[in-house]
Amino acid sequence: MKIGYYPGCTLKSRAKNLEDSALASLAALGFEVEELPRWNCCGAVFSLANDDLIHHLAPVRDLIRAKDAGHERLITLCSMCYNTLARANLLMKHDEEKRKTLNLFMEEESDYFGEVEVLHVLDFLRRELGWEKLRAAVKRPLEGLRVAPYYGCTLLRPREVAIESPDLPVMFADFLRALGATPVEFPEATACCSSYQIIANESAALEASAKILRAATASSADALAMSCPVCEYNLGRRQGDVRSKHEGVGELPTFYFTQLLAIALGLPQETLGLKWNEASSLELLKKKSYLTVSA
Amino acid sequence: MSQAPESLTAKLIPIYIMGKRYEVPETLTIMKAIEHAGYKFIRGCGCRGGICGACGTVYRRPGDYRIHVGLACQTVVEPEMVLTQIPFYPANRASYDYATMEAVGAAVGALYPELFRCVACNACTKVCPMDVEVMDYIAAVKRGDLAEAMRLSFDCIQCGLCASRCMGELPQYHIAQLVRRLYGGKLAPATDHVDAMVKKIADGYYQQKIDELKKMSVDELKKLYTAREQEPHQAPELWKAKSAEGL
Numbered sequence: 304m305k306i307g308y309y310p311g312c313t314l315k316s317r318a319k320n321l322e323d324s325a326l327a328s329l330a331a332l333g334f335e336v337e338e339l340p341r342w343n344c345c346g347a348v349f350s351l352a353n354d355d356l357i358h359h360l361a362p363v364r365d366l367i368r369a370k371d372a373g374h375e376r377l378i379t380l381c382s383m384c385y386n387t388l389a390r391a392n393l394l395m396k397h398d399e400e401k402r403k404t405l406n407l408f409m410e411e412e413s414d415y416f417g418e419v420e421v422l423h424v425l426d427f428l429r430r431e432l433g434w435e436k437l438r439a440a441v442k443r444p445l446e447g448l449r450v451a452p453y454y455g456c457t458l459l460r461p462r463e464v465a466i467e468s469p470d471l472p473v474m475f476a477d478f479l480r481a482l483g484a485t486p487v488e489f490p491e492a493t494a495c496c497s498s499y500q501i502i503a504n505e506s507a508a509l510e511a512s513a514k515i516l517r518a519a520t521a522s523s524a525d526a527l528a529m530s531c532p533v534c535e536y537n538l539g540r541r542q543g544d545v546r547s548k549h550e551g552v553g554e555l556p557t558f559y560f561t562q563l564l565a566i567a568l569g570l571p572q573e574t575l576g577l578k579w580n581e582a583s584s585l586e587l588l589k590k591k592s593y594l595t596v597s598a
Numbered sequence: 599m600s601q602a603p604e605s606l607t608a609k610l611i612p613i614y615i616m617g618k619r620y621e622v623p624e625t626l627t628i629m630k631a632i633e634h635a636g637y638k639f640i641r642g643c644g645c646r647g648g649i650c651g652a653c654g655t656v657y658r659r660p661g662d663y664r665i666h667v668g669l670a671c672q673t674v675v676e677p678e679m680v681l682t683q684i685p686f687y688p689a690n691r692a693s694y695d696y697a698t699m700e701a702v703g704a705a706v707g708a709l710y711p712e713l714f715r716c717v718a719c720n721a722c723t724k725v726c727p728m729d730v731e732v733m734d735y736i737a738a739v740k741r742g743d744l745a746e747a748m749r750l751s752f753d754c755i756q757c758g759l760c761a762s763r764c765m766g767e768l769p770q771y772h773i774a775q776l777v778r779r780l781y782g783g784k785l786a787p788a789t790d791h792v793d794a795m796v797k798k799i800a801d802g803y804y805q806q807k808i809d810e811l812k813k814m815s816v817d818e819l820k821k822l823y824t825a826r827e828q829e830p831h832q833a834p835e836l837w838k839a840k841s842a843e844g845l
Contacts, residue, residue, distance in 0.1 A: 312741035316703060343718045343737035357765070361718035411724065 305337040306427075307374030307419070309365055311384035312344050318381070318532035318559070320576025325380050325424060325561035327574035332432060332440060336378070339368050347383050348499075349390040356404055362391035363405055367412045369419045376420045378427050380561065382531035386457035389421040389464040423458060425530060425560060426466040429474055434481040442569030444483025448591060450563065451487050451524035452476050453515065455534045456495045469493065478560065479528065482567035491518040496537040506548075512537045513549035520553040526587060527557045535559065539581050556584040566593050614680040622675055628655050629670035632683070642685025648672040651755030654727060656762075657681035667727045667759055687758035689769035694776070701784035703742025710773050713740060715766030722760035722770050728753045732760045732770050739777055747774065748781040 314322040329336050342365050350358035365388060369377040379385045395402050396417025406414045422430075428437060452475030459469035467474045472493065476486035494515055497508035515538060519527050529535055538545075539557035546552045562575050572594045577585050588594050608623035615635055622631040629643060644650030653670035660678045670683060692709040699705055707713050713736065722732035735750035751774035760770040811819070827839050 310741075315741040315743060341734060343733065344716070344740050346717070357717050357719065360720075361716075364718050364720070409720070411720065 305335040305374075307369045307372060307377040308336045308338050309342060309345070309369065309377055309379045309384060309388065310338060311379065311381040313532040314381060317579065318535065320579040321380055321530075321532065321535075321559040321561055323574055323576040324559060324565040324570075327570050328561055328564045328568055329424075331565075331568050331570060332428075332437075334431070337372075337374075339365065339374075339377075340372055341368050345384045345387045347387060349387045356401060356408075359391050359394060359401075359405060360409065362387050363395055363415060364409065364412065366392055366395070366417075366419050366421070367409070367415045370415060371413055374419060376422055376427075378422050378424050380424050380530065380559075382423070382455055382457040382529075383533060385421065385423040385466075386464060390461075392417050392419065392421050393463060423466050423530070425458070425474060425478060428478065434477050437478070437481040438483075441481065441483055441567045443567055443593065443595075445479075445563060445567050445591075445593070446483050448484045449487050449523060449525045450479050450484045450558075451489050451519040451522060451527050452479055452492060452560075453519070453527050453529045453534065453538070454493045455529060455531050456493070456498070457531065459493055475528070475560070479563070482563055484563065484567075487519075487522040487524045489518045489522040489524065491515040496531075496534045498533050498537070501537055501541065508537060509541065509545050509548050512541065512545045513552050516542065516545060516552045516555055517549075520551075520555055524555065526584070527555050528560045528563055529557065530560050539584075542581065554583050556587040557581065558584060569595060571595050611675065611677040613675050613678070616682050617680070624675060624677070626675055627671055628657075628668065628673050628675055628681060629653055631675045632670065642683055643671070646671045649755060651757035652685055654684045654757040654759045655681050656684055656725075656759070665725065665763075667725050669727050669755075669757070684757075684759060684762055687762045689758055689761040689772060690767070691769060691772045692776070696779065696783070699780065701744060701780040703739060703744060706739055706744070706773065706776060706780070709776070710769070712766060712768050713773060716740070716764075716768060717766060719765060721763040721765070722768075725759045725763045727757060727759065728755055730754050732774075735774055735777075736768065736770055739773060744777050744781050744785060747777045751778065 310322055326336060343361055345365055346358055346361040349362075366377070377388070379388060395405070395415050402416065454472060454475060459465045459467070459472060462469055479486040491514060495511065496515060497511035500511075501508040527538060529538070535557060542555070542557070546554070557580065565574050566588070577588070608625045610621040611624045612619055612621055613631060614620075615632055615637070620631070620635040622634050626634060629639070629646065633639065642652055644652035648669055648671060651669075655668050655670045655673060657666050657668070657679045658664070659666065659676065690710070690712065694709055716733070716736050718733060718737070720733045722736070723730070723734070726732050730753050731750050735747040738747040738750060754771055754774050756771045756775065758771055761768065764770065814822070827841070829837055
């Protein structure tokens with residue numbers, strides 16, 4: 304059966320490289336993935352105010368769309384979407400009173416009880432394929448590539464939606480190892496990039512990014528891997544601004560984890576969406592001779 | 599209470615216009631019923647044909663908490679309905695330079711930052727008298743899919759009822775109109791016949807006709823309008839006007 308896929312808005316615009324590389328990789332690995340026929344913005348953040356139910360409508364409505372399309376599982380790529388959808392799902396599963404209010408408000412939709420399972424693609428690959436099978440599917444091992452796996456916040460926090468133990472996460476490193484790369488440990492792997500603070504409090508945000516980039520550079524990483532378009536914006540697209548304002552920050556190419564996956568699977572360059580990455584990312588791939596152009 | 603002329607044989611039913619009870623013939627549309635009750639439309643009634651979007655009505659039925667909607671010119675009255683017209687809504691409408699504007703979602707978002715205040719409550723879709731999936735086209739604009747937003751919003755008649763219900767204060771219909779304009783002029787594949795016609799018009803094909811119309815008195819214009827050749831109801835698909843007069 305086809306697996307339900309929720310893209311999220313950014314993956315249809317600025318983070319097309321995350322979507323394109325992921326869909327090509329999942330297809331190459333034999334998974335049949337189907338984008339939801341109808342979906343709206345997930346809301347991007349899970350509302351924490353106890354009486355603010357209105358902001359749960361968007362993610363719950365997406366979960367209802369997944370259920371109505373016949374999907375038992377829904378995979379997502381963007382860490383923010385994953386976090387918001389997974390938490391809204393738990394709310395609908397366990398909070399009877401809020402579930403009742405939300406279902407009543409959305410009377411035009413089917414009632415929802417948290418039936419769909421929300422999975423991040425990294426976790427999905429671990430469960431459905433496993434790292435040994437992934438290793439076997441790799442056609443172009445990323446040998447000698449030192450990659451810092453950057454989780455950010457929303458894959459590991461809060462604990463109830465964490466894709467693995469937030470205390471000692473290993474999944475990202477295991478994934479990179481299966482691709483033939485060398486994962487490097489660095490102390491800021493689970494630090495916050497400052498997220499949307501880049502809009503309201505730019506200097507603090509650039510400082511937070513500087514700390515992460517400095518730590519990754521100090522661990523002599525060749526590149527930083529991540530799964531979140533907001534992290535990518537702060538650590539990739541704004542890296543020039545970080546460097547100009549903070550010392551000791553070297554140039555560090557950034558990739559979505561799915562781009563590294565697509566490269567390792569030997570997929571052609573056009574599936575990587577590299578025009579959305581910073582120039583340093585392409586340069587690194589050229590230097591390592593990782594790129595293939597399909598005939 | 600207004601008194602129906604004796605010549606009318608239709609049964610009279612009670613309706614509430616802005617809370618006041620009137621008895622009106624049950625066969626009338628809401629628009630005609632309002633006129634029957636003594637109101638005169640000097641605005642908020644345009645084509646009377648269900649197209650122009652000027653006569654949005656919201657109403658309730660007894661014992662039902664839901665808001666119902668319709669176009670006054672198209673919806674027949676029901677007994678005990680409580681209604682009001684919302685002919686216009688003061689929704690935000692951005693100004694833009696079409697020629698230099700890029701046809702991408704980010705450009706629409708820059709003109710209408712309130713786009714991102716949508717919480718997917720779906721009130722817009724529920725209130726649309728044309729059954730347009732308003733929330734879905736707003737979702738499409740948010741992710742930059744202008745072609746999909748164009749497709750989903752195509753039946754919009756700009757009545758503005760969506761905006762009247764929106765807790766995020768979005769002017770959905772103005773956003774959709776901008777998107778369709780961007781799609782039509784900048785994204786849709788060019789076609790030879792449209793290009794040829796545009797060139798013909800730019801070269802002054804209608805200029806003489808427009809100049810003539812400008813010189814006419816109101817009476818002359820009315821006469822011309824009344825005498826124009828109209829497409830008959832139930833016209834065959836390939837119906838064509840006998841002359842190009844008025845085209």
